[in-house]
Amino acid sequence: LDDKQKWRKLLDKKIEELNKSSNFGSQNKVVLGKIQHILDQINADDNARIIRGHLNIAYWSKDAKELDKITSKIKTEFKELDIIPYYPRGEERKNYILNSYCCFSSNFSNNDLYVTDLKHALCLFINNTNYKSDATGIIFNDREHNIPVLKDVWDERKKRIKARNFAIFAPTGEGKSFLANNILRQYFESGVRLVIIDLGGSYTKFAKLYPEKYTVLRYESGKNLGINPFYISNANDLTPERLEDLSVFLFELFASDLKVTKAQSVSVKKILRHYYDSTSENHSLDGFYSFIERNQKDLLDTLKIHPDYFNVTSFLHVMSEYVGDGLYSFLFEVSEDQTYKIEDKRLIVFELDEVKDNKEILSVMLKLIKSAIQSTIWKNRAEKGIILFDEFAKQLKFDNVLESVEFYYQAIRKQNGAIGIILQSINQLPNNSTSASILENTQVIYSLNNEKGYDELVKRLNLSSHDLNQLKSIKNNLSGPRKYTEMFIKIGRESNIFRLEVPKEVYAAYLTDGKENEEIMKLYEEHQDMEKAIIQYTSKT
Ligand SMILES: Nc1ncnc2c1ncn2[C@@H]1O[C@H](COP(=O)(O)OP(=O)(O)OP(=O)(O)O)[C@@H](O)[C@H]1O
Ligand SMILES: [Mg+2]
Structure with missing residues (x-):
């Protein structure tokens, strides 16, 4: 100087x-x-x-x-x-x-x-350092020498990020699901519980690698998922948290667009307790509804609830869609309780392909799944877990679907977990306060190659010019003998470019479409064993 x-x-x-x-x-x-x-x-x-x-x-x-x-x-x-x-x-x-x-x-x-x-x-100051591995994390590769690097995208002690939710952005075919498979598989193998909510069928294959440990719940038109948010196996199940969750669930269903006051929330919890006290078994939304209907004359008096805090008529009216012969009552009909199917599984895939275009069913479905996560899948809140939404892009433009997704972000704060969301473009999140809240709580960003540029990403996520330069340097190779993608990863304020190149067995496991995948699936049909199918397939290539 x-x-x-x-x-x-x-x-x-x-x-x-x-x-x-x-x-x-x-x-x-x-x-x-x-x-x-x-x-x-x-x-x-x-x-x-x-x-x-x-x-x-x-x-x-x-x-x-x-x-x-x-x-x-x-x-x-x-x-x-x-x-x-x-x-x-x-x-x-x-x-x-x-x-x-x-x-x-x-x-x-x-x-x-x-x-x-x-x-x-x-x-002119040339300063090249190599990539540093974190103590724990997901394995990626460094882009220069292709050396494996561990990247801590969880941040156990929340030193770099406050919320560890993540998002993956890239146009179709650039490798989002492939990357998500890679992240989720490694989490799963380190003991993290996974709930995947998929509209595109990209994860059932990966799940099949872990027979016994996974379950797939598929929505079929006109049928329910077998989730009964009101179900309790005995009176001890009805903890204060459970009542809180249940009242939140009811409000989301009943008036998702309104802010719930404390007075309203207390009223619903009171009514719920009263319902459980006076009904010993077969609890369900239908039962709860008829209970209120039967007692509507003196319910509020008995419980000392001011009518301003709970509007019986409006409740019965709105909820009638979900009970009796209401349009969506089939979603709540519970002939057989399925919780045993998901209770002890560490990898749960909800396949919602068939509901894709019905925003009402999809949003109710999402609320039901959330309640199942809270009451059965993820009862132990210290356990690590990840919830992933894939192929939701088109549906997020519907207010009630977007809101239902946002409810997960609210719920996860109490849990030791993260939510991942996969989008083709950040613009698929409409410009409103719900999206803003989702983005605010998303502090791990992955972006793959995007030919159209990254302007929107930079704008909505407030990325720096350094970030943009890095984004522009991304290059994939999806056709050569050694296939790989490069990606931008930003955790809190740190960002860098990594490469994802995997061994051929792993590549075979992540593939979800194309001719190669068909061959592997045929071998799977034959052996009913994914590992065997993959080994047989890769040994001849
Ligand atoms: N890191 C990678 N290494 C090798 N091949 C890859 C990699 N990433 C993606 N591919 C290839 O690209 C294909 C498409 O990837 P993928 O299905 O993940 O795209 P996508 O972004 O999820 O697309 P869509 O938006 O249509 O779901 C994969 O089937 C695979 O063949
Ligand atoms: Mg995909």
Whole structure:
């Protein structure tokens, strides 16, 4: 770092001289203008630092002709930057090689140094470090040497992020589900519980690798999932948390767009307790509904609830869609309790392909699944878990679906877990407060290659220009013999580019479409064993 004042004085003097002589020749005028410009910039910027620097490039080759080629290439590159490099010859070269080590630079003479603003000098400051692995995490690869790197995207002690929810962005076919498979598989194998809510069938294959440990609940048109949020196996199940969750569930169903006051919430909890006290078994939404209907005359009086806090008529009206012969009552008909199917599974896939286009059913379904997560799947709140939404893009433009998804973000705060959401573009989250709240709580961002650019991502997520430069450098190879994707990962404020290249067995496991996948699935049909199918398939390639 040099003395700024000294250089400023020097420049001032030079300007004075040039001013006097500017009438003698047009060249002087041009130089004067340039120096004035530099001086103005230094004066305007308090942070400007004048430095003296040195950059040298050493290159070698077995072939002398080759050396000439490299020389002219370097000269051209520098010319683009308006820099004229100096080419030392003979004995002189020793000086540059031997002094280019730490602590020797003071041996360079003033002639070897350039003087400039620190900002410019940093452009020539080549500083390459390698990727650092975290202590735990998901394995990716470094993009330079393809060395595996562990990346801690969970942040156990929440040092880098406050909410560990994540999002994956990329246009169709760029490898979102492939990446999600990779993240989820590694989480699963380290003991994390998974709930996958999928509209596209991208995860049943991966699940099949873990027979006994997974279950798939598929929605079929006109049928329910067998989830009964009112179900309790004995009176001890009815903990205060359970009552809270149940009252939240009812409000979400009953008036999802309204803010629930404390007084209303207390009223519903009172009515729920009263219902469970006076009904010993077969609890259900239908039962709860008829209970209120039967007792509507004196229910509020008995429980000392002011009618302002619970509107019986409106409740009975809105909820009638879900009971008796209501339009959506089939969603709540529970002939057989299915909780045993999910209770002890660590990998649960909800396949909702068939409900795709019915926003009402989808949003009720999501609320039901959330209640199942709270009451059975994830009773132990210390247990680590992840909930993933894939292929939801189109449905998120429906307010009630978006809201139902946002309810998960609210619920997960009490849990030791994360929500992952996969989108083709960030614009699939409409510009409203619900989306804003989702994005605020999403602090791990993955973006794969996007030919159309990253402007929207930068805008909505407030990414820095450094982030954008990194994004623009992403390159995939999905057709060569060694296939890989590159991705931008941002955790809190740190960002970097990683590569995802997997062994052929793993590749076979993550594939969800195409001819190769068909072959693997045929082998699976034959053996009923995914591992065997994959090994047989990969051994011949
Ligand atoms: N890291 C990778 N290494 C090798 N192949 C990959 C990788 N990522 C993706 N692919 C290939 O690209 C295909 C498409 O990937 P994927 O299904 O994950 O895309 P997607 O972004 O989820 O698309 P969609 O939006 O249609 O669901 C995969 O089937 C696989 O063949
Ligand atoms: Mg996909």
